[in-house]
Amino acid sequence: MSMTTAEFIREYRERDIRQLALQANRFPDVDMPYALDQIQGWQIARRKLPKWAACDGVIFPPHLSMEQCSSxxxxxxxxxxxxxxxxxxxxxxxxxxxxxxxxxxxxxxxxxxxxxxxxxxxxxxxxxxxxxxxxxxxxxxxxxxxxxxxxxxxxxxxxxxxxxxxxxxxxxxxxxxxxxxxxxxxxxxxxxxxxxxxxxxxxxxxxxxxxxxxxxxxxxxxxxxxxxxxxxxxxxxxxxxxxxxxxxxxxxxxxxxxxxxxxxxxTPGSSAPVANSKLKTQNSKFVHEPNASIMKAGCFDELAAAYGVSPVSRNSHLFLSDEPVEGFPGRSFVVERVTTMNKGELRKALVGIEKANIATRNFPLTVAELRKRLKIKDGGDVYIFATTTAEGEHLLLISRKYR
Structure with missing residues (x-):
């Protein structure tokens, strides 16, 4: 690598590589394909590998290798x-x-x-x-x-x-x-x-x-x-x-x-199945959503036994508790309202809610379909979990993040 190319990489490494590629004719002494690879690699490393990005002289491989490497x-x-x-x-x-x-x-x-x-x-x-x-x-x-x-x-x-x-x-x-x-x-x-x-x-x-x-x-x-x-x-x-x-x-x-x-x-198979929770609209409860690793592991019985939470149903992968659960491996929410899909109940439960984050778990509608039916925009601090109970009832859990 020439000094000219090295200086170009240092000077322009925060620039948009697409714009740099279009300006290649301005820099005839620069090995532009190599320089663009290094600039793009550094930009990915800054996000995935900050210690590497901070080390002068590191050579980065082509784009695919950078995207596939560990963070x-x-x-x-x-x-x-x-x-x-x-x-x-x-x-x-x-x-x-x-x-x-x-x-x-x-x-x-x-x-x-x-x-x-x-x-x-x-x-x-x-x-x-x-x-x-x-x-x-x-x-x-x-x-x-x-x-x-x-x-x-x-x-x-x-x-x-x-x-x-x-x-x-x-x-x-x-x-x-x-x-x-x-x-x-x-x-x-x-x-x-x-x-x-x-x-x-x-x-x-x-x-x-x-x-x-x-x-x-x-x-x-x-x-x-x-x-x-x-x-x-x-x-x-x-x-x-x-x-x-x-x-x-x-x-x-x-x-x-x-x-x-x-x-x-x-330890796989270490816990007996935990009984499904019976949701009651008049009770204030907490709903817990396991993190991605728990979802991949499929260890829902072990999770319920370890944290004293109850599954909404066997296939919903959402859990309820009457009290806060400290250290739960995932996200926890305070359930403010629970509603069926009955139009009258829905209208009453959604009063004042113009935006919400919607997730469907074991539910007959997709997020897009449900959002269209509810006429609610995406975003805000309200979280709606659409799920199905063990008795086959379709419910919406209208919640806000706990802490």
Whole structure:
């Protein structure tokens, strides 16, 4: 990269890349395709990886790799998990990331080990990571350009192996089965267990974690479902034969503000079903909406038992309580009114409400259809939950956020 191109990137990195592309003729000495990639990469990093964005000289990969890489909160979560497991197995000497990619997860998890190896078959990514690691202060790392499966057969036993299998087939379609990812973790399972004290798998949140656990034949010790900003981002599985323990599921909801982060841990099948709540319009109650990780886990009976809340019905995934529930992993609301879909009741219940945030759970109408019927605009501080009780009655819970 020439000095002219480097200076252009520094000077214009906060500009709109589309406008810069249109002005390319003004800068004949600038490698414009490279400069635009770096400016766009920095702009994404400023949002997803602020520590990387603050580091001068870091080279960013093409747009797709930047969009698909981990964010700083999820990478930090994996570092904490790696440290906990290294302590658990009494060993923190070495780790190998077999599917290195842009190296975000590697740059974090490698900090838990005395030595770390990054493996990636894409030569361009290897060159980028080899350039970036020293700038990020990582001096315990070795970069290897190799195929993951071939390298696994030769690697010495490690404390941790890390894999993030590709989730698309040869036609570019998203895969929904663990065995369809590349490399095939199910086929590699014996070798992974032989070569590590524990293995961490990063998977798509779209995968069925129950099926993945079954496919991995009793080797999974922990399932971590990680959400950021209300969206489920990652599914992490920790495999080990060194540690014998019953399966635990961790539902983590991360936030930039630590006081709003939450973690719910449970053992699958540990709780009996909780009876549905019988809503009464005359009672003031609280309604609770689980976070995205809880929704993905499907641990509604365990949640109800742990927090003493009652489900509206088996398929509504909304919970009620007579009193506030501190620390509930999700959002809590004060129910101000409850109404059926009867026109007269609706008219009375909606008096003074011109705007509201509407959510439908186990309800015959979509949000758009219900909003049209209610003639209410989007927004404001009122929240309407449209749901169906265990008795089949369609109700609207008109609420406001608790605290």
């Amino acid at each position: 700083e909160p999820t990478a930090q979560y994996k570092l904490n998990l790696a440290m906990e497991w290294a302590e658990r197995v009494g060993h923190a000497s070495s780790m190998t990331d077999l599917t290195g990619g842009f190296g975000v997860d590697f740059s974090f998890t490698s900090c838990a080990f005395a030595a770390a190896t990054y493996v990636e078959r894409n030569e361009q990514l290897c060159h980028i990571v080899e350039h970036n690691l020293p700038l990020l202060g990582l001096n315990n790392a070795t970069v290897v350009c190799a195929d993951a499966v071939e390298y696994l057969s030769t690697v010495e036993p490690q404390t941790m192996l890390f894999l993030d299998p590709a989730r698309r087939d040869e036609h570019g379609a998203k895969t929904v089965m663990l065995a369809d990812c590349t490399p095939d973790v199910v086929q590699l399972l014996p070798k992974l267990l032989e070569k590590s004290r524990f293995t961490m798998l990063k998977l798509s949140p779209m995968l069925d974690w129950h099926k993945a656990v079954d496919d991995l034949q009793g080797a999974v010790r922990e399932v971590h479902i990680v959400s950021v900003g209300g969206e489920c981002k990652e599914l992490l599985l920790v495999l080990s034969t060194v540690v014998e323990s019953e399966l635990k599921v961790y539902c983590a909801d991360l936030s930039t503000a630590s006081d709003t982060s939450s973690l719910f841990v449970y």
